[in-house]
Amino acid sequence: MDNFSPTRNYAQSLDQTDPLGPFRARFSHPQPSLRYMDGNSLGKLPLKTLDVMEKAVRDQWGRELIRGWNQGWWEAPQRIGDKIGQLVGAAPDQVVLCDSTSVNLFKLVNTALLLKPERKKIISDTLNFPSDLYILQGIMHTLQKGHTLQLVSSQDDDLTPDISALIDAIDENTALVTLSHVVFKSGYLYDMAEITRRAHEAGALVLWDLSHSAGVFPVELDACEADLAIGCTYKYLNGGPGAPAFLYINHRLQEQAVSPIWGWAGQDKPFNFDLAYTPAPGIRRFVAGTPHVLSSLAVDSGVDISLEAGMPAIREKSIRMTEYFIRLSDALLTEYQFRVGSPREARLRGGHVSLRHPEGYRINRALIDEMEVIPDFREPDNIRFGFAPLYTSYEEIWETVERLRVVMSEKRYTHYSEAKATVT
Numbered sequence: 001m002d003n004f005s006p007t008r009n010y011a012q013s014l015d016q017t018d019p020l021g022p023f024r025a026r027f028s029h030p031q032p033s034l035r036y037m038d039g040n041s042l043g044k045l046p047l048k049t050l051d052v053m054e055k056a057v058r059d060q061w062g063r064e065l066i067r068g069w070n071q072g073w074w075e076a077p078q079r080i081g082d083k084i085g086q087l088v089g090a091a092p093d094q095v096v097l098c099d100s101t102s103v104n105l106f107k108l109v110n111t112a113l114l115l116k117p118e119r120k121k122i123i124s125d126t127l128n129f130p131s132d133l134y135i136l137q138g139i140m141h142t143l144q145k146g147h148t149l150q151l152v153s154s155q156d157d158d159l160t161p162d163i164s165a166l167i168d169a170i171d172e173n174t175a176l177v178t179l180s181h182v183v184f185k186s187g188y189l190y191d192m193a194e195i196t197r198r199a200h201e202a203g204a205l206v207l208w209d210l211s212h213s214a215g216v217f218p219v220e221l222d223a224c225e226a227d228l229a230i231g232c233t234y235k236y237l238n239g240g241p242g243a244p245a246f247l248y249i250n251h252r253l254q255e256q257a258v259s260p261i262w263g264w265a266g267q268d269k270p271f272n273f274d275l276a277y278t279p280a281p282g283i284r285r286f287v288a289g290t291p292h293v294l295s296s297l298a299v300d301s302g303v304d305i306s307l308e309a310g311m312p313a314i315r316e317k318s319i320r321m322t323e324y325f326i327r328l329s330d331a332l333l334t335e336y337q338f339r340v341g342s343p344r345e346a347r348l349r350g351g352h353v354s355l356r357h358p359e360g361y362r363i364n365r366a367l368i369d370e371m372e373v374i375p376d377f378r379e380p381d382n383i384r385f386g387f388a389p390l391y392t393s394y395e396e397i398w399e400t401v402e403r404l405r406v407v408m409s410e411k412r413y414t415h416y417s418e419a420k421a422t423v424t
């Protein structure tokens, strides 16, 4: 980006040479003037998914009824799980699509604690997603096995983890280290291989939450010798609101891995209807109940587009877009006291960038209500801009910063109340 210039022309020139540019036409854009900067929270609708869902409802559910279970529904969690595995560096039979991210975290934390019964410490940090921390607290509350949660504080900037404190905290009593691979507020990207290696040296397991990296960063679970992982499919994987999540268990742990939810869909011979539970071999035992067929088919269709584009190209564009956005904000927003709340170094940054401002909440409201720009807001002062390499254009990014400049120069945010809406 050596010839960078903060002009619309330059943005257009980046679009013209963007190898992923043609993928934009695969998605629905019913409001062309909308600048959607929230693909990291809910991905756009792939056009193909309209067809897939119509067929799934009309032909599969409507016509086949119960026979559908023998025509691919039953295997869907593993078939689609393997596809997601290709995007996160997992060889087949280690990923399944099921339940929500939170529920999968519950399952895998319990699994990890059962694998390390003599160890009583769980480590995470203050940058982790609150739901993840709630799940951990709930497990300790209900399990009553004397586990403790050590939350390592981030650095004072509230965006960068304290990696050396984190590594120092891992000891011979540590059962599990669990972190979000990309921090939901700041977009900080952890070194998965290094942290996993340090945890393994101390005999601990690591569980990665890939919600903000799956589909935007070429995660290499197997190569990093990861143990356990979970992640969302409705963000960069474009699986639709509330789509089922995925979980990963490395082959080397699968035989000893026990799920805390012994449902019939994870039973060895579910149609024998035995009274006693025998776990299915391998990863299948982690599918607790009846698969979410319709929403899984939407995930299938979303994931195909990422597979076609390929993770290296996606990451390359993701880096370019976040860098472009940071350079634009440096060039056009200098007088308005924004702070970039994300790492400036690309190798430490995921797919979104947060701009911090004391009036962040009201600025975000003005962007949404008056400017047809949709970012989102995260306490206390982060406006998050998510860039989806498959459909975000550079010109949209330029327009976003331009509209943000208008909100600031005309002080439009001052018209809004400071009272927060239910969903920010």
Ligand SMILES: *Cc1c(COP(=O)(O)O)cnc(C)c1O
Pocket (backbone or CB within 6 Å): 100, 101, 102, 103, 129, 131, 132, 180, 184, 209, 211, 212, 232, 245
């Ligand atoms: C989005 C997100 C989740 C969401 O979990 P749900 O169970 O789908 O609500 C979990 N963890 C992280 C890090 C996230 O970004």
